[in-house]
Structure formats: C-alpha cells, structure tokens
Amino acid sequence: MATIRDVAKKAGVSVTTVSRALNGYSDVNEKTRERIKQIAQELSYSPNLLARSLVMKKTKTIGLLVSGLRIEGSKDNFTFEVLCGVNDCAGELGYELVLISTDSKKQQEKTYKQLCKERKVEGVILQGIKTDDPYLDEVLNSEIACILIDVPMESDSVGYVTTDNIAGAKTAVEHLTKLGHRNIGMVNGHSQAFVSQERLEGYKKALGKNGIRFNENYVVDGAFLEETAEQVTTNLLQKHPEITALFCASDLMAMGAIRAAKQLGKNLPDNLSIVGFDNIILSSYCTPSLSTVAQNRYQLGVEATVLLTNILEGKTAEKSKVLPTEFIKRESTTENHG
Amino acid sequence: MATIRDVAKKAGVSVTTVSRALNGYSDVNEKTRERIKQIAQELSYSPNLLARSLVMKKTKTIGLLVSGLRIEGSKDNFTFEVLCGVNDCAGELGYELVLISTDSKKQQEKTYKQLCKERKVEGVILQGIKTDDPYLDEVLNSEIACILIDVPMESDSVGYVTTDNIAGAKTAVEHLTKLGHRNIGMVNGHSQAFVSQERLEGYKKALGKNGIRFNENYVVDGAFLEETAEQVTTNLLQKHPEITALFCASDLMAMGAIRAAKQLGKNLPDNLSIVGFDNIILSSYCTPSLSTVAQNRYQLGVEATVLLTNILEGKTAEKSKVLPTEFIKRESTTENHG
DNA sequence: TTGAAAGCGCTAACAT
DNA sequence: ATGTTAGCGCTTTCAA
Numbered sequence: 001m002a003t004i005r006d007v008a009k010k011a012g013v014s015v016t017t018v019s020r021a022l023n024g025y026s027d028v029n030e031k032t033r034e035r036i037k038q039i040a041q042e043l044s045y046s047p048n049l050l051a052r053s054l055v056m057k058k059t060k061t062i063g064l065l066v067s068g069l070r071i072e073g074s075k076d077n078f079t080f081e082v083l084c085g086v087n088d089c090a091g092e093l094g095y096e097l098v099l100i101s102t103d104s105k106k107q108q109e110k111t112y113k114q115l116c117k118e119r120k121v122e123g124v125i126l127q128g129i130k131t132d133d134p135y136l137d138e139v140l141n142s143e144i145a146c147i148l149i150d151v152p153m154e155s156d157s158v159g160y161v162t163t164d165n166i167a168g169a170k171t172a173v174e175h176l177t178k179l180g181h182r183n184i185g186m187v188n189g190h191s192q193a194f195v196s197q198e199r200l201e202g203y204k205k206a207l208g209k210n211g212i213r214f215n216e217n218y219v220v221d222g223a224f225l226e227e228t229a230e231q232v233t234t235n236l237l238q239k240h241p242e243i244t245a246l247f248c249a250s251d252l253m254a255m256g257a258i259r260a261a262k263q264l265g266k267n268l269p270d271n272l273s274i275v276g277f278d279n280i281i282l283s284s285y286c287t288p289s290l291s292t293v294a295q296n297r298y299q300l301g302v303e304a305t306v307l308l309t310n311i312l313e314g315k316t317a318e319k320s321k322v323l324p325t326e327f328i329k330r331e332s333t334t335e336n337h338g
Numbered sequence: 339m340a341t342i343r344d345v346a347k348k349a350g351v352s353v354t355t356v357s358r359a360l361n362g363y364s365d366v367n368e369k370t371r372e373r374i375k376q377i378a379q380e381l382s383y384s385p386n387l388l389a390r391s392l393v394m395k396k397t398k399t400i401g402l403l404v405s406g407l408r409i410e411g412s413k414d415n416f417t418f419e420v421l422c423g424v425n426d427c428a429g430e431l432g433y434e435l436v437l438i439s440t441d442s443k444k445q446q447e448k449t450y451k452q453l454c455k456e457r458k459v460e461g462v463i464l465q466g467i468k469t470d471d472p473y474l475d476e477v478l479n480s481e482i483a484c485i486l487i488d489v490p491m492e493s494d495s496v497g498y499v500t501t502d503n504i505a506g507a508k509t510a511v512e513h514l515t516k517l518g519h520r521n522i523g524m525v526n527g528h529s530q531a532f533v534s535q536e537r538l539e540g541y542k543k544a545l546g547k548n549g550i551r552f553n554e555n556y557v558v559d560g561a562f563l564e565e566t567a568e569q570v571t572t573n574l575l576q577k578h579p580e581i582t583a584l585f586c587a588s589d590l591m592a593m594g595a596i597r598a599a600k601q602l603g604k605n606l607p608d609n610l611s612i613v614g615f616d617n618i619i620l621s622s623y624c625t626p627s628l629s630t631v632a633q634n635r636y637q638l639g640v641e642a643t644v645l646l647t648n649i650l651e652g653k654t655a656e657k658s659k660v661l662p663t664e665f666i667k668r669e670s671t672t673e674n675h676g
Numbered sequence: 677t678t679g680a681a682a683g684c685g686c687t688a689a690c691a692t
Numbered sequence: 693a694t695g696t697t698a699g700c701g702c703t704t705t706c707a708a
Contacts, residue, residue, distance in 0.1 A: 001455060003701055014679045019703060029677060046456050050397070051701035054388045055684045071422045071636050075619055080418040084409045087439055096457065098436045101425055114384050117339055119434065255623070281413055285593070287625045298409050341685055352695050357687060367693060389685035393700045 002043035011039045022047070053120065061096040062086075062308060063121035067128040067135070069101040075226070076252050076280045078297055082127055082149060085301020093309050100124070102135075112138040123312050125149065125304045130192045145311045147304040150195050152320065157311065159319030161303045165195050168293040168325035169202025170209075172275045173247050175291065175327060177210040180336035181245035181273060184212070185236055187257055188249045189224040196221075199249045199277060218243065222253040229256030230263075237264055237272075244272060244336050251276035251283045254290055258332070273333040279326075288331035295325050340381035349377050360385070391458065399434040400424075400646060401459035403450075405466040405473070407439040413564070414590050414618045416635055420465055420487060423639020431647050438462070440473075450476040461650050463487065463642045468530045483649045485642040488533050490658065495649065497657030499641045503533050506631040506663030507540025508547075510613045511585050513629065513665060515548040518674035519583035519611060522550070523574055525595055526587045527562040534559075537587045537615060556581065560591040567594030568601075575602055575610075582610060582674050589614035589621045592628055596670070611671040617664075626669035633663050 008015040013032065020028045021036040039045075053059040064086050066079055073079045083099075090097045098119055102110075112135045116124055123145030129135060131151065139146050140155050148160040176184050186203050189196040204214050220236050222229030229248065233256060237243060246261075248254035254276035258268060266272045268288050276283055279294035303321045310317045346353040351370065358366045359374040377383075391397040402424050404417055411417045421437075428435045436457055440448075450473045454462055461483035467473060469489065477484050478493050486498040514522050524541050527534040542552050558574050560567030567586065571594060575581060584599075586592035592614035596606060604610045606626050614621055617632030641659045648655045 004703095005701080015702080016680080016704080017678060020678090023703085027677060032677080044451070046452050048392075048458070048701050049456055050388050050392045050458055051684090052703075053684095054386075054392055054686090054701080055703050057684075059388070069422060069425060071419055073422075074415045074419055077412045077415065077418070080415070080421075081409055081412055083418075083437075084407060084411075087407060087437060091439065096436065098434065099421075099425060101429065111382075113382070118384050118387055120386070120388050282620065282623050285620050286623045342687095343685075353686080354688085354696080355694055358694085361687085365693060370693080386685050389700090390687075391700095392685080392702090393687050395700075 001048075002040075002045040004045070004047065006043055007036065007040050007045050010043065011036050059096070059120045059122055060094060061098055061119075061121050062090055062305070062312075063098050063100045063116060063119060063124040065100045065102065065115070065124050065126050067102055067126070067130075067133065069099075069128075075282070076250065076278060078278075079127060081297035082301040082304075085298040085303075086125055086305050087301075089302045089305035093305065095122075095305075095309065113142055113144065116144050123147075123308045125301075125308055126151075131194055132192045145308060147308045147311075149300060149304055150193075152194060154319055159307050159311065161300050161307060161321045161323065162195070163295040163300070163323050163325055165198035165325075166202040166205065168277065168295065168327075169199040169247065169249075170206045171202075171325070171327045172277065172291075172293045173203050173206035174210070175329070175333065176245040176247065176273060176275060177206060177212070179245070179273060179333060182212055182336070183218070183240070183243045184245045184247060185218045185220070185240065185243045186247045186249070187220055187222045187229050187233055187236070187253050189253070190221050193224070196249055203247055222248070222250075222256065224250050224253060226252050226256040226259075229253035230260045231256075233257040233260035234264065237261065237266075245333070246272060246274045248274065248276050251278040251280045251290060251292055254292070254332075255282060255286060258286065258288075258290075269332050269334040270337055273336070275333055279328055284330065291330045291333040292328050293325045294328050296323055299323055339386075340378075340383040342383070342385065344381055345374065345378050345383050348381065349374050397434070397458045397460055398432060399436055399457075399459050400428055400643070400650075401436050401438045401454060401457060401462040403438045403440065403453070403462050403464050405440055405464070405468075405471065407437075407466075413620070414588070414616060416616075417465060419635035420639035420642070423636040423641075424463055424643050425639075427640045427643035431643065433460075433643075433647065451480055451482065454482050461485075461646045463639075463646060464489075469532055470530045483646060485646045485649075487638060487642055488531075490532060492657055497645050497649065499638050499645060499659045499661065500532070501633040501638070501661050501663055503536035503663075504540040504543065506615065506633065506665075507537040507585065507587075508544045509540075509663065509665045510615065510629075510631045511541050511544030512548070513667070513671065514583040514585065514611060514613060515544065515550070517583070517611065517671060520550055520674070521556070521578070521581045522583045522585060523556045523558070523578065523581045524585045524587070525558055525560045525567050525571055525574075525591050527591070528559050531562070534587055541585055560586070560588075560594065562588050562591060564590050564594040564597075567591035568598045569594075571595040571598035572602065575599065575604075583671070584610060584612045586612065586614050589616040589618045589628060589630055592630070592670075593620060593624060596624065596626075596628075607670050607672040608675055611674075613671055617666055622668065629668045629671040630666050631663045632666050634661055637661055
C-alpha cells in the first residue's frame with residue numbers, strides 16, 4: 001500500500017506538501033496540487049486513517065452500542081431498523097460506524113468508558129439499555145458524547161431520541177373507547193423500561209379523559225416477550241372475563257395475546273379487540289391483522305445520528321427529539337358488542 | 339486519557355516495560371508486572387488501539403460489507419441474522435467489527451480495495467453481492483482476505499459459505515411430489531443470484547427423479563420481491579390452471595404467491611400447495627402458515643467469521659462451508675386433490 | 677508556496 | 693529483567 005511518502009517522493013515534494021495538497025489547503029500551488037493528485041491516483045494512494053486519527057485525535061467514527069444484540073431481535077426488528085437509520089445517516093455525514101455489542105457478562109469486564117475509549121469512537125448511540133442498567137450512570141457521568149434511544153435523560157454530553165409513547169398509547173386506547181369499550185386491559189412490558197412507564201401513562205390518560213376508572217388489576221406485565229404475554233393474558237382474561245379490549249405495549253406481546261385469546265375460545269375481534277404498539281412487520285401478516293401504533297424506528301436511528309454529530313461538532317442545538325406516532329387501524333379491533 | 343507513558347512515569351519504569359508487562363510477556367519481573375498492572379488500573383489506562391494498530395500493522399478488525407443494507411431487509415432479516423452471527427463470533431475470537439455498507443452509487447466512487455484498505459480491516463465478509471456485480475472480480479483478484487456469503491467462489495484469499503440450496507430445493511419439491519403433485523410451478527428469484535441457479539437445479543433434480551418432465555414455462559422469476567412474485571404468480575396460474583403446487587425460492591415470494599392465489603379465488607392449500615425457502619419469521623405467522631426450507635442465517639454468519647479468521651491467522655483449513663437445510667412442514671401444503 | 681522537524685501512542689529490535 | 697532507540701503514517705507548527 002502506497003503511503004504519503006511514496007507520493008511525495010515520486011512528486012519530488014515533501015510529505016507536508018502532499019498532505020496539504022490532498023487535504024485541500026489553499027496555500028499550495030494549483031499546478032503542484034494537480035500533479036500530486038495525479039500521482040496519488042496512479043499509486044492508488046489512500047490515506048491511512050489510523051495514522052491520521054492518531055495525530056488528529058479525531059476518528060470520525062461513531063459507535064452503535066447495543067445492549068443485547070440477539071437473534072431474537074429479528075422478531076421486532078427494532079435494532080436492525082435503528083441500525084439502518086444510523087448507518088445511512090452516518091455515511092451521509094462522513095462518519096464511520098462501528099458496532100459495539102455488550103451483554104451483562106461483558107459489562108462485568110469492561111466499563112462503558114473503556115469500551116468507547118478503546119475503540120476510539122468520538123461518540124456513541126446507545127440502544128437497548130434498561131433504566132436499571134449500571135451503564136446508565138456511567139453514561140450520564142461521563143464526558144463521552146452519547147445519544148440514548150428510548151431513555152429520556154440528558155446531561156452536558158448526553159441527549160436522547162424517543163417516540164411520543166404517551167400520545168401513542170393514548171391514541172390507541174382512545175381508539176378503543178371510541179369503539180365503546182370500557183373494560184380495557186393492558187399488557188405492559190416491564191417496569192424497568194421507560195417506554196413501559198410512558199405507555200402506561202398514556203393508557204391512564206385515555207381512561208381518565210373518558211371517565212373510566214383506572215383498575216390496576218387490569219394491567220399485567222408481559223416482559224416484552226410473546227410467550228410471557230400469552231401466559232399473563234390468559235390469566236388476565238380468565239380472572240376478568242368482563243374485559244372486551246386489550247392494549248398491548250408491543251406488537252410482539254399482542255401476538256401472544258392473540259394466541260391466548262384464541263386458546264380461550266374467543267372470537268377475534270368480536271369477543272376481544274386488541275391494539276398493539278410498534279407496527280412490526282408481523283402485525284400486518286397475522287390473523288387478524290393488528291391495529292397498532294406505528295413508530296418509525298429507522299427515523300429514530302437517523303435522528304440519533306444527527307443529534308450526536310451535532311454534539312460532536314459543537315453545534316448548539318437541541319439534544320433531544322421526540323418522534324410522533326401514527327395509529328394504524330387493521331382488523332383486530334371492532335365495536336364493543338358487549 | 340492516560341497513556342502508556344503516564345503509567346511508565348508513575349511506575350518509575352520505561353514504557354517498554356509497561357508494554358511488555360501489560361501484554362503478558364514473560365521477560366518481566368512478576369513483581370514489577372503486578373505493580374504496573376495496579377497502576378494501570380488506578381489510572382484507568384487502556385491502550386490506544388489506533389497507535390497499536392499503526393505500529394503492528396494489525397487491527398484485529400473485520401468488516402461486514404453489505405451491498406444494499408436497506409430497511410426492506412427487515413422482511414426477511416437475512417442481513418440482521420447474519421450480522422448477529424458475525425458479531426457474536428467475532429467478539430468471541432477477539433475481533434472488532436465494522437459495518438461497511440455500499441450501494442451502486444457508492445461503488446462508483448470507491449473501489450472495493452479502497453473501501454477495505456481505508457478502514458484498515460484485515461478481512462471482510464461480503465453479503466448481498468450479485469454474480470454480475472463488478473466488485474466480484476475485484477474481490478477475486480485482490481489479496482484481501484474475504485468470505486463471500488452465498489457466492490461459491492474461491493481464490494487464494496477468498497472463500498465462501500452458503501447453504502445447500504440444491505438439496506434444500508430438492509427436498510421441498512419432493513415433498514410436493516410425495517403429496518401427489520405433478521404439475522409443480524416454480525417462482526424463482528433472478529438469474530444473477532447463485533442461490534436461484536441452485537434452487538432451480540434442485541427443482542429440476544426432484545422432478546427428474548420422479549419422472550416429471552421439466553417445463554420451462556412453469557418457471558417464473560419474482561426478483562425475490564413479494565409484489566413482483568404476486569404478479570408473476572398471477573400470470574403463471576392464469577396461463578397454467580393445471581398447476582397444483584408451487585415451489586418459491588424465498589418465503590417472501592411465497593407470501594406474494596399466497597396473495598396471488600387467494601386473489602384468484604383459490605382455496606389454500608386445497609387448490610394449491612405452496613412451499614417457500616428460508617423459514618423467515620413471517621412464514622409461521624401468515625395464513626396458511628408456510629411449509630418451507632429452513633436455512634440457518636445466524637450460523638452462516640458464524641461460519642463466515644470462523645473461515646475468515648482462519649485465513650487471517652494463516653491456518654490451513656477449508657476455505658468454504660456449505661450448511662445443511664431443514665424442511666419444515668406447515669399448513670400450506672397438502673395432498674393433490676387434482 | 678514549500679520544507680524540516682516534531683510528535684501522536686504504541687511495539688520491537690537491539691543493547692545492557 | 694529492563695532501557696534505549698527507532699519508527700509505524702500522518703498532520704502541524706515554525707522557518708525559510
């Protein structure tokens with residue numbers, strides 16, 4: 001591989017001049033620049049980014065730190081779609097992307113700082129972290145630029161992007177109240193997830209606004225897992241046969257709820273209306289297809305990248321962004337037939 | 339950030355000694371080593387991998403080069419699951435992973451070599467490349483270590499992993515013949531894809547083995563797209579109403595085929611049996627659920643990483659691997675009721 | 677407009 | 693067992 005010295009030698013100039021010529025500095029003769037460019041091309045020279053980064057102390061690299069990158073993520077594609085957004089946007093803004101994945105095991109060995117410093121990322125986008133994760137404190141107390149996905153916390157160097165979960169949940173539940181449902185259960189994720197807290201709040205708000213008393217027995221946690229959701233839904237529906245509609249905090253859990261309801265001999269949607277959250281691909285293919293609250297995961301990745309690079313480049317801009325949701329009506333909801 | 343010099347100074351030794359101590363060389367006093375380790379910890383020193391790589395000319399980094407990383411990939415999750423496999427395996431083997439994505443636009447600007455050299459990856463796993471992609475020649479003629487996914491080509495520095503598409507397709511079609519089907523159509527991908535060529539071969543073999551003449555009019559290309567598959571399937575079934583079963587080269591296309599058949603008023607699976615390929619998540623959720631040939635995409639990523647690191651570490655091992663498939667019977671296939 | 681020299685943080689001969 | 697020195701490929705003062 002040709003180095004800057006090879007180019008310099010062949011061009012009969014110093015490496016300094018080559019560096020300046022190739023990096024577009026103005027204080028270099030245009031003729032020299034052209035000659036150098038020509039020669040660089042001939043030698044198919046491309047700069048060693050390692051060396052450059054070492055001296056400039058800039059890597060133009062951001063990390064996508066995923067806590068729990070697992071194949072199970074295929075089902076909702078959250079990580080993948082965020083990744084696509086980050087990747088596209090980073091590429092456009094001239095940043096490299098490195099993927100850093102951790103799990104609780106790895107976290108024992110390496111601190112958040114180490115993970116980031118070692119790989120020389122200038123900033124990091126953090127996905128999949130829970131509110132009780134020890135990393136979270138580290139993140140907030142570190143000077144490393146970071147954008148959190150779905151964890152609304154800020155500091156000097158930390159911002160976040162998330163979806164308007166409260167409004168989304170509220171819309172979903174109000175869709176059900178408009179259909180005449182009064183006994184509306186909720187299958188939530190888990191209390192360590194901010195999105196769960198927010199979706200619960202939206203649920204409560206919608207009830208309140210429609211004069212329905214909140215009944216804590218109507219809310220169960222499905223751990224964001226299909227199987228768990230199936231079990232807890234079965235229990236919920238058995239204990240409370242008066243429930244005519246269900247709001248699930250994720251589509252995947254809604255799949256579990258659908259199975260549970262079918263298993264109990266319920267006719268969907270006539271005996272039970274179900275609304276999900278996410279608009280994952282499955283939701284339009286399952287039977288009945290799922291009414292849901294769509295969130296734009298790709299855009300989440302894009303916005304995270306924009307916010308992060310803003311911080312990195314010292315732009316004084318908002319450090320957080322909340323994306324809107326869109327309600328999508330499909331077959332799984334219908335009027336309350338009592 | 340503390341450097342090796344800070345540690346050396348505080349420990350009252352030379353940087354060389356620190357380097358040796360921390361990298362586990364034997365020619366260093368155990369007491370000194372312990373003291374240095376202690377101090378490194380105190381200063382929360384972690385080595386600058388950039389500097390190390392620069393001098394060692396080793397980055398311990400592999401690239402996953404994805405041609406066409408797009409959100410549409412969510413539907414089959416191929417890329418994501420391969421990524422998970424690569425990521426897990428690379429982590430285990432002590433390699434960093436950088437994601438490199440290209441598209442035809444980008445390929446105009448940068449050659450394959452440039453892309454790899456610039457990012458200083460030691461080797462690369464290439465996913466999503468077509469047989470008519472100009473990169474392919476570059477790859478084969480370059481000295482960069484590379485594992486191709488689903489493109490069976492080898493050279494000194496190039497190997498591949500793929501699934502046994504021929505056997506998989508053969509099994510799928512024989513499943514249909516066993517059910518009494520004789521007029522079996524095929525919805526293939528496109529001729530630039532190796533997997534398509536192989537799945538077609540498997541289809542032909544199964545027919546031949548069962549004494550069924552190959553009819554080229556029974557084979558159409560659906561471009562691996564759901565919509566295209568729907569269109570071509572509609573045409574195929576209209577022109578050849580005698581067809582009682584369909585083998586689709588991907589589950590996604592099978593989804594399109596299912597829609598086409600339903601649209602034509604066919605009762606599934608009684609009027610038409612459909613087999614897919616891939617075992618994507620959707621295939622177990624759609625109606626009717628899809629009989630299909632499962633391929634292990636995660637394992638594809640794992641094996642690719644193993645093969646690549648073998649090459650990088652100079653191990654003399656096989657440079658290719660073909661993974662088996664598994665046939666999965668679901669609701670979309672049944673006996674030929676003629 | 678150009679070049680010489682220093683140095684980014686690290687490893688690796690080659691001493692000692 | 694430890695230190696000295698050189699150098700990886702690049703950018704950036706400072707001088708000319």
